[in-house]
Amino acid sequence: MNEANYDGVLAAARRIEGHAHRTPVARSRTLDAELGARAHLKCENLQRMGAFKFRGAFNALASLEPARRKAGVVTFSSGNHAQAIALSASLLGIPATILMPEDAPAAKMAATRGYGGRVVTYDRYREDREEIGRQLAERDGLTLIPPYDHPDVICGQGTAARELFEEVGELDALFVPLGGGGLLSGSALARQALAPGCALYGVEPEAGDDGRRSLRSGSIVHIETPRTIADGAQTQHLGTLTFPIIQREVADILTVSDSELVDTMRFLAERMKLVVEPTGCLGLAAARRMGARLRGQRVGVLLSGGNVDMARFASLLAGT
Numbered sequence: 304m305n306e307a308n309y310d311g312v313l314a315a316a317r318r319i320e321g322h323a324h325r326t327p328v329a330r331s332r333t334l335d336a337e338l339g340a341r342a343h344l345k346c347e348n349l350q351r352m353g354a355f356k357f358r359g360a361f362n363a364l365a366s367l368e369p370a371r372r373k374a375g376v377v378t379f380s381s382g383n384h385a386q387a388i389a390l391s392a393s394l395l396g397i398p399a400t401i402l403m404p405e406d407a408p409a410a411k412m413a414a415t416r417g418y419g420g421r422v423v424t425y426d427r428y429r430e431d432r433e434e435i436g437r438q439l440a441e442r443d444g445l446t447l448i449p450p451y452d453h454p455d456v457i458c459g460q461g462t463a464a465r466e467l468f469e470e471v472g473e474l475d476a477l478f479v480p481l482g483g484g485g486l487l488s489g490s491a492l493a494r495q496a497l498a499p500g501c502a503l504y505g506v507e508p509e510a511g512d513d514g515r516r517s518l519r520s521g522s523i524v525h526i527e528t529p530r531t532i533a534d535g536a537q538t539q540h541l542g543t544l545t546f547p548i549i550q551r552e553v554a555d556i557l558t559v560s561d562s563e564l565v566d567t568m569r570f571l572a573e574r575m576k577l578v579v580e581p582t583g584c585l586g587l588a589a590a591r592r593m594g595a596r597l598r599g600q601r602v603g604v605l606l607s608g609g610n611v612d613m614a615r616f617a618s619l620l621a622g623t
């Protein structure tokens with residue numbers, strides 16, 4: 304296992320090269336006019352399997368010793384991490400068991416099975432997924448790869464912001480969706496090395512503002528599973544590895560409402576022809592809310608994923 308630092312991000316970038324896509328950075332004159340700023344959107348909705356999580360998962364699995372690879376891996380996830388592990392495992396020839404909430408979006412569950420993962424379901428409002436994961440790992444000798452609180456996962460996620468800074472140079476502000484903090488802490492490591500003057504913002508759904516409260520109180524706040532359309536950010540707490548990095552590096556943690564997420568999803572689809580899932584819209588929704596305060600700035604946004612089934616996408620946009 305590597306450490307969660309910028310050298311780890313560089314090592315991850317080498318490991319995922321040729322396996323993960325170097326995703327495009329999208330621009331929009333309409334958006335620039337709305338913000339009075341120059342916005343650069345890193346399109347991880349166009350990443351392999353539809354979200355940045357492929358980066359961390361592939362990096363973590365590619366870092367495993369041969370004996371551990373052979374025994375296999377297990378993970379728990381609200382969806383995208385599961386697909387990322389299932390796909391990475393099949394590319395690397397590693398058996399994967401995936402714990403998923405029984406109410407996970409149908410498309411995510413089907414895709415996970417399609418990538419060759421063995422799916423075991425649990426009740427997200429009643430059962431403790433971390434406990435079930437640990438039990439399975441112990442019983443079958445599997446290596447548990449958690450969705451965010453793992454150095455190799457954090458470093459892998461950091462490669463997205465690294466590519467963005469490499470491509471567009473230092474930015475004044477960067478907006479990053481926040482669940483358990485893998486993407487945000489990885490982005491923080493890239494920012495520290497490549498764009499120390501850039502203000503980094505984590506963005507959570509209003510209903511699940513544990514990260515914001517943790518930052519304010521100075522220790523990790525635990526909450527009930529929040530009810531929000533941002534299913535990739537329904538985490539109950541930040542990680543013991545992600546929190547200290549976030550605490551040290553971020554300018555602030557912001558929140559947006561579900562209706563702001565829908566507005567932004569509509570904007571991205573209508574104006575930019577981009578399909579972005581609700582969680583993937585957190586960063587841009589916050590930048591739009593910040594509005595005038597970004598005037599004249601160079602702004603980066605991570606569009607973190609695009610996995611939303613079309614029926615749900617349509618009904619969210621229709622407001623039904």
Ligand SMILES: *Cc1c(COP(=O)(O)O)cnc(C)c1O
Nearest residue numbers: 383482483484485486535607608
């Ligand atoms: C997992 C996920 C997030 C949150 O990432 P963390 O590393 O848990 O903070 C954001 N957006 C999408 C699309 C995700 O799948």
